[in-house]
Amino acid sequence: MYPELKAAWAELTAPGQMFELETVTVGGAPTRSYKHAPPSLREVWLSCAAHGDADYLVFRDERCSYAQAQEYVASIAAWLRERGVAPGDRVAIAMRNYPEWMLGYWAVTAMGAVVVGMNAWWVAGEMRYALDDAAPKVLICDRERLQRFAEIREHYPELAVAAVRMEDPVPDWATEWMDVVNTAPALPEVTIAPDDDACIFYTSGTTGQPKGARLTHRGCVNNILxxxxxxxxxxxxxxxxxxxxxxxxGQAPEPPVSLLATPLFHVTGNNCVAQATTLAGGKLVHMYKWDPSEALALIERERVTVFNAVPMMAREILGHPDFARRDTASLKTLGGGGAALQPDLVAKIDASGGARPNTGYGMTETCGIIAAISSAFFVGKPASVGPAMPTFEAKCVDPEGRGLPAGDVGELWVRGAPVIKGYLNRPEATAEAITDGWLHTGDIAWIDDDGFIYLVDRAKDMVLRGGENVYCAEVENALFAQDGVAECVVFAVADERLGEEVGAAVYLRPGADCDATTLRAHCAGVLSPYKVPRYIWLLDEPIPRNANGKFLKRELRESLPLDGAG
Known part of the structure; x- marks a missing residue:
């Protein structure tokens, strides 16, 4: 079937076909792109008016059709323009997975402005960092995020705020959402260039502070395609x-019904699930928070056909007692991204009797997927993440950046239209991450003779907890702020449910009155809950170092037993 895959690939990308490729120059580098791609997300959104009265956004008992969404988006854009938002300006969105997230996203991008995706887990100090970095003109947020913003509002007296899903009276410095969507609809007429910024998503990197990845319209559109x-x-x-x-x-598939369980402030939820479903005229079924029992009930009620989330969620669905009792026959695919889908989970999905396994490998820095694999191809190569998509060149390189032959292990580099423009306000980080258009993924991998990619390890020092990136240096900085900590290192600990958990090895100062509970409480006061270490080892001796004085983190991690953690 792999020769047939190559034949199908060539057929669909041939001249004159929908997925025909061309090479364009982006940032001075030759870049693969789809020849017939719409120039911006504005055209993608406007094309969706053709879906009319079909259900688009579903949340609990609420339903919003595509026609209604077009009206709402035009009203939100008109309200934003009244607040002085023009093409190139930024609008921050901070909320749970409510329908208002996507409505706001389409309004901002369709008027040529730039979405700043705020992590809903952030505490007030983390929100302040992103607001300072991105300098948005407007903040759209729900009740919980509004409360956090209120703690730091004195620093942003000119920032216009729209309040979503408020149970309390709206403060006089914010606008209630109903007033926003009741604005006379008028989507501004603008021209958007393919390489204009569409969105800024924050991602951990090599400096300990989140970096704002600049996703372009070209990148987002090519990811959808x-x-x-x-x-x-x-x-x-x-x-x-x-x-x-x-x-x-040419056989037209039925519009998908997608269960949206991952956050919309990540490319997995926003770019891969929501945008792809939108272009196809499908239905987005929102979850307030993850609960496998509720997910199964929604799959049955809404006849969900696609469930793409982090692997932990797929595993919990399959293992839930309700799985056998609920009608899941509508499911066609089950899998996810944000973390590797373990081979045993591929086999379990395949044996479930209905949905076929699938996964997508990608990054914030590629606007979504780099590679994807599903059904029989995934079962045949369960350790692979699939071949790189047509708009990517992919290669594994040695430490000097030289390309390696098939089968050799090295760092994976990719180049193509979905690669980000760079990092906001971080030219040095951009130059470090992108060379002549080639993105250094930080993942160690090898590529087989069929072009399928196999991930081996991550070169970047981060923990991937349930699809959330946790940068070790940020947690280490928080631990070091505790007076009793002399030395510490943070690293990933394998976890069956979440993929990885945060672990920390700590050497205390002599006489320090401090234990694991104290350290966690301290971290909880300055970090989002998912960043707080689950495992803490209190060491009797200083952390071992190499000749250069660097901590031997990997050797230490491998020597620490789980039952020795506090």
Whole structure:
């Protein structure tokens, strides 16, 4: 079936076809892009008016059709323009996965402004960092985020605020959401260039502070089309091979019904699930918070066909007592991204009797997926994340940046239209991460003769906890702020449920009155809950170092037993 995949790939990307490729120059580098891609997300959104009265956004008992969403988006854009928002200006969105998130997102991007995606887990100090860095003109937030913003509002007296889902009276310095969407609808007429910023998502990096990744319209549009491509090429290949799940070229699939369980302030939820579903005229079913029992109830009620989230969620669905009792026959795919889908989970999904396994590998810095794999191809190569999408060149390199032959392990570099423009206000970090258009993913990998990518390890020093990046230096900085801490290192600890948990090895100052409970309480006061170490080892001796004075983190991590953690 792998020769058939190559044949299907060539057929769909041939001249004159929907996924025809071209090479354009972006930032001085040759860049693969889809020739027939819309120039911006504005055109993507306007094209969705054709879906009319079909359900678009579903939250609990609320339903919003595509036609209604078009009106809301035009009203939100008009309200933003009244607040002085113009093309290139930034609008921050901070809230749970409410329908208002996507409505606000489309309004901002369709008027040529830039969304600043605020992590809903952030405490007030973390919100302040992003507001200072991105300098938005408007903040759209829900009740909980409004309360956090109120703690720091004195620093932003000119920032306009729209308040969503308020149970309390709206303060006089904010506008209630109903007043926003009751504004006379008028989507401004603007021209947006493909390489204009569309969105800024914050991601951990190599400095200990979050970096604002600048996602462009070209990058986001190409990511949507990459998702459409993978949904077309693998069924076509299966059809050519005469295997179940095949669809002939040009056969229009049913619009997807997607369960949205991952945060919209990440590319997985926003770019990969929500945007791809929107372009296809599908239905987005929102969850207030993750609960596998509730997820199964929604799958049954809404006839969900696609569930892409972090692997932990797929595992909890399969293992839940309600799985056998609920009607999940509508599910066509089950899997996720944000972390590797373990081979045993691929087999469990395949054996579940309905949905086929799938996964997408990508990064914030690529606006979404780099590679994807599903169905029989995933079962055949369960340790792989699939081949790189058509708009990417991919190679593994040695420490000097020289390309390696197939099968050799090295750092994965990719180049293509979805690669970000760079990091906001961080030219040095941009130069470190991108060389002649090639993004250094920080992932150690190898590529087989079929072009399938296999991830081995992450070179970047971060913990990937349930799809959330936790940068070790940030947690170490928080621990060092505790007076009793002399030395500490933070690292990932394997976890069956979340993929990884945060672990910390701490050497205390002599006589320090401090224990694991004290350290966690301290971290909880300055960090989001998911960053607080679950495992803390209190060491009797200083942390071992190498000849250069650096901590031997890996050796230490491997020597610490889980039952020795506090």
């Amino acid at each position: 990459n998702l459409a491509f993978v949904n077309a090429v693998q069924p076509l290949a299966l059809a050519k091979a005469g295997l179940p799940g095949g669809e002939a070229a």
